[in-house]
Amino acid sequence: MLDINLIREDPEVVRTSMRVRQMDPAPVDAVLALDSERRVLLAQSEKLKAERNAVSKEIGRAKDSAGREARIEAMRSVGDQIAVLDDQLREVDGKLHEAISIIPNIPDPSVPVGPDEHGNVVIRTVGEPRTFDFTPRPHWELGVDLGIINFDQGVKITGSRFYVLSGAGARLQRAIIAFFLDLHIRQGYREQYTPFMVKSETLFGSGQLPKFRDNLYKDHEEDLWMVPTAEVPLTGLHMDEILDEARLPLRYTAYTPCFRREKMSAGRDVRGIKRGHQFDKVEMYIYAKPEESQAEHARMLADAEETCRALGLTYRVVQQCTGDLSFASHITYDLEVWAPGVGEWLEVSSVSNVGDFQARRANIKYRPADGGRTRYLHTLNGSGLGMPRTLIAVMENYQTKEGSIQVPEVLSPWMGGIDRISIP
RNA sequence: GGAGGGAUGGCCGAGUGGCCUAUGGCGCCUGUCUUGAAAACAGGUGUGGGGCAACCCACCGGGGGUUCGAAUCCCUCUCCCUCCGCCA
Numbered sequence: 001m002l003d004i005n006l007i008r009e010d011p012e013v014v015r016t017s018m019r020v021r022q023m024d025p026a027p028v029d030a031v032l033a034l035d036s037e038r039r040v041l042l043a044q045s046e047k048l049k050a051e052r053n054a055v056s057k058e059i060g061r062a063k064d065s066a067g068r069e070a071r072i073e074a075m076r077s078v079g080d081q082i083a084v085l086d087d088q089l090r091e092v093d094g095k096l097h098e099a100i101s102i103i104p105n106i107p108d109p110s111v112p113v114g115p116d117e118h119g120n121v122v123i124r125t126v127g128e129p130r131t132f133d134f135t136p137r138p139h140w141e142l143g144v145d146l147g148i149i150n151f152d153q154g155v156k157i158t159g160s161r162f163y164v165l166s167g168a169g170a171r172l173q174r175a176i177i178a179f180f181l182d183l184h185i186r187q188g189y190r191e192q193y194t195p196f197m198v199k200s201e202t203l204f205g206s207g208q209l210p211k212f213r214d215n216l217y218k219d220h221e222e223d224l225w226m227v228p229t230a231e232v233p234l235t236g237l238h239m240d241e242i243l244d245e246a247r248l249p250l251r252y253t254a255y256t257p258c259f260r261r262e263k264m265s266a267g268r269d270v271r272g273i274k275r276g277h278q279f280d281k282v283e284m285y286i287y288a289k290p291e292e293s294q295a296e297h298a299r300m301l302a303d304a305e306e307t308c309r310a311l312g313l314t315y316r317v318v319q320q321c322t323g324d325l326s327f328a329s330h331i332t333y334d335l336e337v338w339a340p341g342v343g344e345w346l347e348v349s350s351v352s353n354v355g356d357f358q359a360r361r362a363n364i365k366y367r368p369a370d371g372g373r374t375r376y377l378h379t380l381n382g383s384g385l386g387m388p389r390t391l392i393a394v395m396e397n398y399q400t401k402e403g404s405i406q407v408p409e410v411l412s413p414w415m416g417g418i419d420r421i422s423i424p
Numbered sequence: 425g426g427a428g429g430g431a432u433g434g435c436c437g438a439g440u441g442g443c444c445u446a447u448g449g450c451g452c453c454u455g456u457c458u459u460g461a462a463a464a465c466a467g468g469u470g471u472g473g474g475g476c477a478a479c480c481c482a483c484c485g486g487g488g489g490u491u492c493g494a495a496u497c498c499c500u501c502u503c504c505c506u507c508c509g510c511c512a
Contacts, residue, residue: 042474046481053445053481056493060442068492075492242434242471374471 001360002103007031017106020113020322027099034096041092045085052078101204102211105357107322108331114321120334121321126305127314129338130397137403138341139395140272143169145403146421149273161262161276168421172407173280173391175414177255180282180307180384187303189253189284194233196256197224202236205362207328207354217259217277226259230283231381238287239362245369248377249288249296253384256281273388274346280387286380289366290356293378297353300382301333304349307385310410313393314338316345330355337389341396346389351382 007014011032015025052075059071112121143149148169154162165173185191200223203209208216208228217226227233234252243250258281269275284303288296301317308315320332332352336345356376359365365374398406404422407415 039474042481046474049482050480052492057442057445059492072492079492 001100001357002106003356003360004031004035004100007100007103008035013106014103017322018104020107021104021325022115022323023104027103030099031096031103034092034099038089038092038096041085041089045082045089048078048082048085052082098210101361104325104327105330105354107325107329108353111325111331112319112321113323115323117320117324119321119323121319123317123319123333125314125316126309127338129314130340132340132401134401136340136396136399138272139339139392142341142395142399142403142405143273145423146405147424148172148421161270162278163273163276168415168418169391171415171418172394172411172421173387175407175411176311176385176387176390176394177280177282178414179310179411181253181255183307183310184253184282184284184303184384187306189251189303192234192237192252192254194227194230194237194254194256196227196233196259198227198233198236199223200225202239202362203232205239206232206235206358207361208232211327214263215261217261227256228260229258229381229383230254230256230281231285234283234285234381235358235362235364235379238364241364242374243287243364243366243377245289245366248366249286249292252285254283254285256283258386272342272392274342274392276388282384282387284382284384287364288378288380290375290378293353293355293380296378296380297331297351300380301351304335304351304382304384308335308337308348311390311394311408313390313397315348320350326350326352328352328354328357330357335385337393339389339393339396341399342392346393348385348389348393349383351380353378353380 002014007028011028014028018025018028055071055075055078059068059075112119114120140149140151144151146169148166150164150166153164157164181191197219200209203216203225212228216228218224233256234254237252238250258279260277262275262277265275273279284300286293286296286300305315305317315335315337318334318336320326320329320334325332329352332350334347335349335351337348339346355378358379359376364377364379366377367374394408395405398408400406402422404420407419407421412419
């Protein structure tokens with residue numbers, strides 16, 4: 001959520017930011033109109049309340065019943081006026097909140113302007129795409145032949161875009177998750193195990209609601225939603241808190257499954273395990289002081305890159321342009337790994353600094369050590385790699401001519417002696 | 425699922441309709457005293473909003489209501505505790 005003062009004082013900055021995001025800036029004008037309407041009503045209501053408070057105090061002190069009755073009668077009508085004004089105020093407040101809630105974060109000035117993902121900029125490529133003396137096969141062939149991915153069973157028990165990992169495939173994914181978590185712990189993040197379901201308020205805090213309701217799964221009778229990313233519960237951990245400056249930065253890591261309806265991507269990436277309604281992810285999350293968030297962003301990006309290097313994957317760092325930048329983000333770098341079987345760079349991580357955008361929505365502040373006013377802090381989030389795509393990259397990069405998969409050395413502690421997955 | 429009890433400032437805890445619209449204590453900050461510290465004493469110490477300002481408004485778990493006036497009375501929801509039942 002943006003600061004209402006910013007919208008009030010410099011609406012053109014906000015309009016411009018929406019335009020470069022390929023959005024209609026009309027909500028800005030709605031916010032301005034509602035905001036001035038609100039302030040007029042608020043001033044009227046508060047003036048009457050001040051009067052009522054003062055007179056009510058006199059009534060409490062008054063001894064003569066005649067004076068009391070006259071004042072009580074006068075205040076009755078003042079009370080009625082206040083009720084009318086407060087009803088209007090409530091309505092305007094609700095509309096204002098709704099309008100300001102759908103305005104996206106302002107991109108950092110360094111974010112390249114572009115229409116969509118085609119405007120993203122490759123910052124650097126690390127490693128060379130692996131060469132093969134045979135034609136590398138896609139994971140959906142390898143996985144089925146090796147008996148470690150079963151698409152039919154996923155569809156049978158749940159539906160399209162679901163699959164089952166079996167035997168060494170399931171174990172390989174678990175090994176990658178455990179490896180990532182342990183790596184992030186060494187990098188200085190504290191592991192969290194959170195609920196996988198959250199209430200609406202929590203989703204509002206991280207920015208998924210109200211705008212992206214259609215992409216979420218919801219319990220049909222309770223106020224409970226399945227998390228689309230660990231970023232949601234991790235933002236919620238300190239909702240409505242004022243943290244002491246000495247506690248910052250707070251660095252968390254969490255494994256969660258992620259649930260997404262993928263309504264906007266119907267028909268895309270239908271083959272394989274690249275885009276499912278359920279996938280696993282290990283996330284990094286940082287609460288930082290504003291002046292430190294840029295350095296923390298660089299650190300988090302380096303920590304995410306380390307996961308790719310440790311797995312021996314060729315990757316590139318891509319900066320998202322304004323047209324691709326997610327709703328809450330101020331600046332985002334993606335990590336894309338090369339998958340030779342499907343022949344494409346797969347987005348396995350997005351590392352974002354959202355500034356105070358989520359902190360405002362979730363009401364998370366900190367108290368400076370010098371005792372100054374409380375301030376909103378900054379939050380950052382980044383995947384320590386999303387699972388199915390990392391799994392795809394590992395399978396396709398480590399495949400052999402015989403159709404088996406060599407297990408990366410770093411995963412051996414979790415693989416129980418399996419160093420190669422072969423056709424049974 | 426049933427019955428009962430709770431939720432008040434950083435923490436503990438008083439407050440059942442006006443009498444400073446939150447007593448008191450702990451903690452914290454400042455000052456006095458002291459070579460310094462402790463102790464003692466005095467003062468201060470929540471969040472948000474509106475206003476150039478003086479100041480005003482709101483907030484006692486959330487929401488709604490009664491009243492001239494609500495932390496206090498009523499309704500409702502959430503969460504916590506105790507007991508009973510059921511159960512992975």
